[in-house]
Amino acid sequence: MQELIDWFQSLEPLPWQNDRDPYKVYILEIMSQQTTLSVMMKRYPSWISTFPSIDSIAAASEEDVLLAWEGLGYYQRARNIYTIAKFIKEHGFPEPNLSSWLQLPGVGRYTAAAILSRAYNKPYLAVDVNVKRIIMRIFGVSSYDQGLEEKFIALLGKNLFDKYSSDMNQGLIRLGQSLCKKKEIICKECPLMKICKSAGNISCLNVSTKKTIERRDKYLVIISFNEYIYIEKIESGVGKNMYRLPLVDYELWQTFLLEPGASLLSKRKHSYTKYCDYLYPLYIEIKEMELLQRFDNITKHLIACNKKKLHERPFLSSYRIIIDELLGGGGKDLFLEDQ
DNA sequence: AAGACGTGGGA
DNA sequence: TTCCCAAGTCT
Incomplete structure (x- = not known):
């Protein structure tokens, strides 16, 4: 699916899109979780300005790190960043493979895959909620099964994905945010239309469970x-x-x-x-x-x-x-x- | 495995 | 104003 890469590259690039510095990619992925692009646009540059490197965090206090994170919520992420910075200062970055990165606190399957593909060009599929939804629609299924991921990569083209996983991962997420949204789809512009079983047919709606307040x-x-x-x-x-x-x-x-x-x-x-x-x-x-x-x-x-x-x-x-x-x-x- | 964990911003 | 959402991880 060269079309996915072309589509992604035709978009207005995000300011940090092509930065492959593992530290910056790590911060970017953590900060992106459960937040919006407008918050990122404001907070990511100021974070990098406050803490330009792992060493600058390791030299700070946890309180300094929490202060820099203030307003972003989910503060365990900031505590984890501090813990990880000290670990990396002492031991260096983890080996560029899934199991090494997964050992870091707060780094789960999505984040590890995203970092490895962006910073190290390793062909891991970064499956967030957007990508999960896309995969379900592509295969026209109503429940998610991790086994679909390998089939999905095959559909995208294994050779292409090995080489361009970073762009393809980011492209899929952008796709989920713009054309293949939860409650709205614009299939006629979709680069994956050819391989999608649900084309034109909105499905896989997440049933929002109302929580009692x-x-x-x-x-x-x-x-x-x-x-x-x-x-x-x-x-x-x-x-x-x-x-x-x-x-x-x-x-x-x-x-x-x-x-x-x-x-x-x-x-x-x-x-x-x-x-x-x-x-x-x-x-x-x-x-x-x-x-x-x-x-x-x-x-x-x-x-x-x-x-x-x-x-x-x-x-x-x-x-x-x-x-x-x-x-x-x-x-x-x-x-x-x-x- | 359902629930906890936060917030700013847009409709 | 109020409601609802947005690139997960951990237990």
């Missing part, structure tokens, strides 16, 4: 004292080793509400996966050292961070938004009541 209320306090804001390090779970504004239980939050200097900020909604969180931020401005002691019971577990340095710590997005509005825009939209 779980609502959660979170009560947080922003304790401000001189130049400092108290923040809390997340020890486990979502956002591990990142920071948040301190969460307290409702009872305590209510008692803080009555403190002098306390003002209620507008509530925030933050949804992800199956959760719908409502954040209730309470801003407490403490002017006297004596008053600070009234919060000893919680502040002793917290970190006093200079307001000017809050941007140096990695925060989960929902908290970052509140912090930015509080410090940046004068909190105009944030405050419920005028002071």
Whole structure:
């Protein structure tokens, strides 16, 4: 299927398309997961600017890496990048084969294949959800079977794939994003039309399973004292080793509400996966050292961070938004009541 | 093997 | 505003 290669090469190339540096290809593949092209266009260049090499990451801290990843979500990926950078600094890149790369944390079958074909020109088929859908349509089947992959490569042309797997892998993904989409197909422009059993016939729709949403209320306090804001390090779970504004239980939050200097900020909604969180931020401005002691019971577990340095710590997005509005825009939209 | 893991952006 | 989506991996 020379047609696939020709079609791919006729597209406007992505800025990083022809970079074969294993480090950059690795970052590119990890960052691409579960995100959109517009996010990539913004974040990939800035990442490379912050961390131009494996060594630059290995020389940083995990917190620095999480900060650079902030806003991209799925933060385990950033922790893995840090782990892998240190490993590679010591041992070098893995051998260019599937089993060696699969040993790296966060590198699964898709990512390993994509890196090996892009950076090392190894003929592995990188099967992501797009390619999976294309394969199912090509063969006109309604369930996926890994055995189809070898047949698919044969259909593409084994010799051609051995030589041009990088372009063909990338071409297939672009195809899945543009012509052979989940809910929309444009077969007449498809380079694979000749070999497709489902041509013109949309099928293999992923049935989206509706998840039941779980609502959660979170009560947080922003304790401000001189130049400092108290923040809390997340020890486990979502956002591990990142920071948040301190969460307290409702009872305590209510008692803080009555403190002098306390003002209620507008509530925030933050949804992800199956959760719908409502954040209730309470801003407490403490002017006297004596008053600070009234919060000893919680502040002793917290970190006093200079307001000017809050941007140096990695925060989960929902908290970052509140912090930015509080410090940046004068909190105009944030405050419920005028002071 | 179903569920967890996050977010910004577009309709 | 609200809903829904987007280059997976791990357990």
